[in-house]
Amino acid sequence: MKNLVYISVALLLWNCTEKLKQSENSNPDATVDRVAVPAVIWNKVDTVDVADFNGDLQAGKLTLDVGVYFPSNLDPGFNKVTLPRIIESIQAAKEIYAPTGVQINLLWVKTGKVDPRFFSIQANETPGVPKTEYVNMYEHMKRHPSELTEETKSAIESIIEPHPDNHRTMYLIVLQDVFFPFLEVAEGRNWMIKSVRTGGLSFPTYSYCNTIPAPYRGIITITNLSRPDRYRRTVAHEIGHKAINVSHEYNEINPENEVFAEGGLMVYGQGEEIPSGEKGRWHLERLHLSPFLYKLNDNGTKEWNPDYQEGGHYYDPIYGDKVVHFSGVPEIDKDW
Template identity: 60%
Template sequence: MKQQFLALSIILILTSSCLSSDNKTPVELPEDPKATWQIVQNIDVNEINNDLVDGKMTIDVGIYFPSNFDSNFEKVTLDKMMTSFLAAKEIYAPTDVQLKLLWVKTGEVNPKYFSIESNKVPTVPRTEYANMYVHSKRHPSIPTERTLNAFDHIIEPDESNSRTIYLVVLQEVFYPFLAVSEGRNWMTKAVRTGGMSFPTYSFVNTLPERFRGVMTITNLSRTDRLRSTIAHEIGHKAMNVSHEYMDTDPENEIFAEGGLMLYGAGEEIPSGEAGRWHLERLHLSPFIYRLNSEGVKIWNEDYLEGGHYYDPIYGDKVRHFNSKPPIKEDW
């Protein structure tokens, strides 16, 4: 009996020692290698930028296109990306904002990042007490670990990371959100996105600053997507508004024929209070700069409170609207 007790004691001591050692010296996982990028030589960036005017409001854009996608992925090609980017330049021309293409790069990306979830499933639903923008300020979207790792793997460090828009082509990006089901219950839904802007009105300060300009493009296969997807997603980023237009308050999805920020054929970027200040908010975007006479970039004022919709940089160029009850008022 004593021998059994002694043997058990030794086992417990050894087990405790192993656990203590593990706690003191955790196993370190190997660092994820960064993607290696090369300039796409057959795209003439200078020719694309030959219409740029010094001193005019400008947004810098870089394009990352992985070279090792699954063979049956055809929803986005380099040709489609360039067609959509040129359409975006055309759509923004009437606003006096010009899009400057910095480069188009290709290279192998870790396939585990071909598909990502944009954000964690929200834990607090939006109810009738606060509109979408107020709710997002209080409960911002939180990027998933996979998303952050993917961006770290793909985006090259640069002093202007937080001021540059990066169009990153991926195969799938899923956007999870909460929706009403069966009266006053809530359920998780996930949209398979064609473009995802990771806007600051939604993520506020939960995205590291150097990833603030990242957007993903996953589907340009339809004619309407080809024409407006990049322009629409830049709108989320640069105007810092959701899907809204004139008297149409923002929602996750709104299919209607209106301005650029609805799902439809519209391309208008309206101004004034009636236009929900879209043009004015665009002109105030921290992603905009002007070149001075010495060729130095003079940037717009940066966000003061993480870039929520009501960030002080926008002054009175905001809308204060009531939230519509998502469930029956007599619940």
């Protein structure tokens, strides 16, 4: 009888353990161990003359470091980004940022075989809390920052090479598809999940704040430079999201997921302006305060701008009064 009781208790404990395991496996919020992905073996592209590209750099001037990762094994049918086109796009970015006093330093262009499952990724987890009228877009993102998917983390970890300046460097990573899910009002008090196929995605700190690991906060994915307007502005625009640390906004236009207008680099259109002052939403001033910028001293060392104090949200203390306090917008009827 005593042995039977022991057996019954043992079976009960086993059953509870199995149910707990099943519960954890069915819980989307449960911690999932990611399978380690081998690091990509990168080689410099000899056909790109980096020294010539950087021939006009000046010591003592605000500088931004950029590295390019171009997979060598992209699918044969993918032609929206070519090596010459991305170099042309970085050259255009140099021209666009030149009037601001910021120069771009091309560190290298590298190629190597990337795990094909990372050619197409979903950038971040589908958000669960929609933006409403109580706070503006930036305040909402500070409270509910975006989070990388586990697969995207694995992809980035396999691509980015470890370096002391990882968190200060911007990396242009060529992929085939990067999807960005977001919430949009459907009707009434209902929201629906939408996903946009991006041509470039900057993973900006105003959106991700502290949720993106510091060594990878400089990533920018590039997936479409096929049209003249794309290869002229895409890289400069995505660098702007990262370095100016603002969304799609311009002058009196408050930020949204998509804003089409003319005049400014940070909206969808043909504009290339990076305006200054409160009317210009402090874009120039915020650019000059970016932790991604440095000046090269006479002894050859980099004097970096101060780093973020609170993860890099839009209102991070490093920006002081170079911010815009604007009201939230009602997403649905006020009488819902």
